[in-house]
Amino acid sequence: MLEYDFAVLHSLGLQPASLAALADIPEADHPDARLARVTEVQREGLFLHDGRLDTAARPLPRLVQTLLAEADALVVGDWVIAERNALGETWVSALLPRINQLARRANDGRRQPLASNIDTALLVMGLDHDFNPRRLERYLAFTRIAAVAPVIVLTKSDLADDGAARLDELAARLPGGTPMLAVDARADSAREALAPWLGAGQTVVLLGASGTGKSTLTNTLLATPAQATGAVRAGDSRGRHTTVARHLFRLPGGACLIDTPGLRTWRPDADEAELTSGFDDIQALAAHCRYRDCQHLEEPGCAVRDAVPADRLRNYHKVMRDARQGSLTMRERKAQTAKWKVISKAAKAYGRAKRGG
Numbered sequence: 001m002l003e004y005d006f007a008v009l010h011s012l013g014l015q016p017a018s019l020a021a022l023a024d025i026p027e028a029d030h031p032d033a034r035l036a037r038v039t040e041v042q043r044e045g046l047f048l049h050d051g052r053l054d055t056a057a058r059p060l061p062r063l064v065q066t067l068l069a070e071a072d073a074l075v076v077g078d079w080v081i082a083e084r085n086a087l088g089e090t091w092v093s094a095l096l097p098r099i100n101q102l103a104r105r106a107n108d109g110r111r112q113p114l115a116s117n118i119d120t121a122l123l124v125m126g127l128d129h130d131f132n133p134r135r136l137e138r139y140l141a142f143t144r145i146a147a148v149a150p151v152i153v154l155t156k157s158d159l160a161d162d163g164a165a166r167l168d169e170l171a172a173r174l175p176g177g178t179p180m181l182a183v184d185a186r187a188d189s190a191r192e193a194l195a196p197w198l199g200a201g202q203t204v205v206l207l208g209a210s211g212t213g214k215s216t217l218t219n220t221l222l223a224t225p226a227q228a229t230g231a232v233r234a235g236d237s238r239g240r241h242t243t244v245a246r247h248l249f250r251l252p253g254g255a256c257l258i259d260t261p262g263l264r265t266w267r268p269d270a271d272e273a274e275l276t277s278g279f280d281d282i283q284a285l286a287a288h289c290r291y292r293d294c295q296h297l298e299e300p301g302c303a304v305r306d307a308v309p310a311d312r313l314r315n316y317h318k319v320m321r322d323a324r325q326g327s328l329t330m331r332e333r334k335a336q337t338a339k340w341k342v343i344s345k346a347a348k349a350y351g352r353a354k355r356g357g
């Protein structure tokens with residue numbers, strides 16, 4: 001059985017639940033096997049961290065195939081079993097079951113896994129002109145489906161005159177219980193406000209539209225209080241982010257921050273039924289609609305339409321439309337692939353016939 005130092009791996013975000021399946025993974029029995037976390041994924045290879053060392057590695061082809069069969073792939077945040085061979089190469093042989101995962105549906109309908117094993121998603125939105133409760137509502141539904149705990153982070157509190165009113169508006173509109181805070185993303189106080197979710201071994205992601213302050217917040221979180229004083233920091237704040245260009249990196253307080261292209265603004269990989277479960281008030285009311293397949297549009301006897309605020313219902317319909325569009329292109333793509341298979345078979349047969357004749 002594979003040996004590991006839990007304290008060291010925990011500092012990289014390992015949770016006991018990830019280890020539950022270890023006994024069932026044959027690769028873990030290999031004498032050279034060790035546990036590591038995927039910190040970056042590139043086209044050809046990836047980077048792993050084992051709590052002490054950063055190593056370039058590649059997944060074994062059979063692992064790639066197994067995952068591919070389920071439209072899956074290794075992502076940043078995964079816990080894996082890796083082995084170093086006599087040539088000094090590191091190969092990933094197995095993937096530990098994920099606690100959760102954020103995946104998105106690309107425009108062509110393909111599923112694109114993005115990041116895994118996340119404790120908290122910081123949903124970032126500006127209190128300035130970017131303020132958009134509907135978008136936040138969708139993000140909340142998405143994180144709920146992915147089983148990732150959300151925290152709403154409203155940036156640019158220093159720029160908003162009516163910040164308090166907007167906070168009240170959100171509190172009235174959104175399901176209760178979601179932590180919500182307003183910050184100036186540039187200030188040390190933002191780091192202090194987020195401290196409860198940034199303890200050692202916690203893994204967080206930042207989700208939000210462009211320009212909402214994710215990079216600014218990242219730089220603030222990366223700065224230790226001593227560094228964060230004076231003009232020095234203001235000058236190199238951008239540079240600091242780029243020099244730590246790992247997609248999973250550790251914050252001074254010991255949390256892991258995943259920042260991966262494509263994760264920042266994201267359309268989830270979920271079907272209509274799953275998305276409905278993200279709007280649990282609508283789901284509960286739908287049981288009382290006259291028609292089982294009620295879309296909550298014009299149908300008579302709809303229990304949802306009267307009870308749910310119009311704006312929230314419109315938002316729900318938008319999410320459903322997007323989901324349907326995604327699955328449509330998915331079907332089209334499958335049809336396309338099937339057609340290509342037939343064509344290439346025909347082409348091969350034609351080639352054989354020609355060579356034969």
Ligand SMILES: Nc1nc2c(ncn2[C@@H]2O[C@H](COP(=O)(O)OP(=O)(O)OP(=O)(O)O)[C@@H](O)[C@H]2O)c(=O)[nH]1
Pocket residue numbers: 155156157158159183184185186208209210211212213214215216217264
């Ligand atoms: N005054 C003020 N400005 C902020 C705050 N947060 C971000 N900004 C500014 O808003 C602009 C955009 O912030 P970024 O951090 O680059 O936004 P982003 O979310 O990383 O944007 P993308 O990289 O496009 O995804 C920058 O000029 C920041 O300085 C804030 O809390 N207060």
Ligand SMILES: [Zn+2]
Pocket residue numbers: 286289290294295296297299301302303304305
């Ligand atoms: Zn209905």
